Amino acid sequence: MHNIKDLRKNLDHFKKKLLDRNFVFKTENFEKLDKYNRKLISEKESLEQKKGILSKSKDKSNFEKSKKISEDISKISKEQITAQHKLNELLHILPNLAKDDVPIGKDEKSNKLIKKFGTIKDFDFKPKSHVDLGLKFNQIDFETASKLSGSRFVILRNKIALLERALTNFMLDIHTTRFGYMEISPPLIVNEDVMFGTGQLPKFEEDQFEIKFENSDQRKFLIPTAEVVLTNLVRKSLINKDQLPQRFVSSTPCFRKEAGSYGKDTKGIFRQHQFHKVELVSIIEPNKCLTELERMLNCAKYILEKLELPFQIILLSTGDMGFSAEKTYDIEVWIPSENKYREISSCSSCGTFQARRMGAKYKSQNGNDFVGTLNGSGLAVGRLIIALLENNQNEDGSITIPNVLKKYMNNLEKI
């Protein structure tokens, strides 16, 4: 969410920057509503002032007058609240503005390759897809999963299930011990306010799984990513400057409807309704966001380096970035069966955009100010399984376990 005062002052700038993100901001609407709303506010306030004076007088002759004013106030208040709601609706769907070094473009075609890492293995046989590899002993089982839960679910068995756990533990250990993230085990169901805070609501409701509770005034949702809970750990709080930065890591299942992606990645475990992800979140002074983004990217990158998987880093264009992001790097890992790189991590700085939605502040020299927030996958476990199976496969269909992972795999050499 943007500072409405900034919006007022630099309407044209916002309009232009939002257009870079393919968002058409109808500034005339905004201006009209904003002015009307403020007019109502000042009318209301002057009446309230009059009423306040009358109420203090204890003079019975004023009681009638005061009552009349109360009625007027309530009328104007109602109108003002309606106007405010309409204004908020406009404000709440404005995406964050992209930083100046973000390439401008309509979609992923304008993304910028930053660098490639590692070497792509030259197989002397035709590499199998993870789906085929998983068929061995039925260790990746879509058939049973669809019987139980429908499409886009999977059952991992035996050594592949172990691999999922091993990768998760490996990543958590690195992020906590090497990079100083605090491990969090959060709830997987959150209130709508929390979903609003990180920007999943109101605009992307169709992608979320809602949970029914019997007695609750708040709607509840399954988290689509741990970013939602980890970032909101600081919602509605005031943090001392010496308590920053705060870095959190969590491994959770994530739940997404994947609405609008029918027919996309239907084969395999690349795109599921439920998947495991290790997520990194930083809460930091806003002016340090961009250096923190580089740091976070390095934390995610380190995992792939240790696992010796080839990957590339991409700077997303304005057209490909998420709603709350001001700058995003994707890490894409090499997938032999597809002969291309695919996304395995997305690291974003959100500036103060989410903090405004959450009411998360810190004490700075010049008074209280909104914190900066960042999030990144470190990494997506399901996709990492794909990459590992496919890149480490041998001709006989076995999978070589990378050295760093062996101790997490009960010293297994191969699957």
Next chain:
RNA sequence: GGAGAGGUGGCCGAGUGGUUGAAGGCGCACGCUUGGAAAGCGUGUAAACGGGAAACCGUUUCGAGGGUUCGAAUCCCUCUCUCUCCGCCA
């Protein structure tokens, strides 16, 4: 599921109808004190919104919403959250 207690400022905590934005304490900031620090003393210290270039001014806010009243942190209703006890349960 049954019974009870409670949600007040950054935090703790007074306050049951009329200058209470709210005593007191802690914390924080500044000053004095000190060789320096601690302690001590003094002063200051909420947020949101609106107006203003600013100084500053105005309005709102005591869990949320509604009601009673000329006037509500205080009375009434609904909801919500937290805690305690009992029951049930992984």
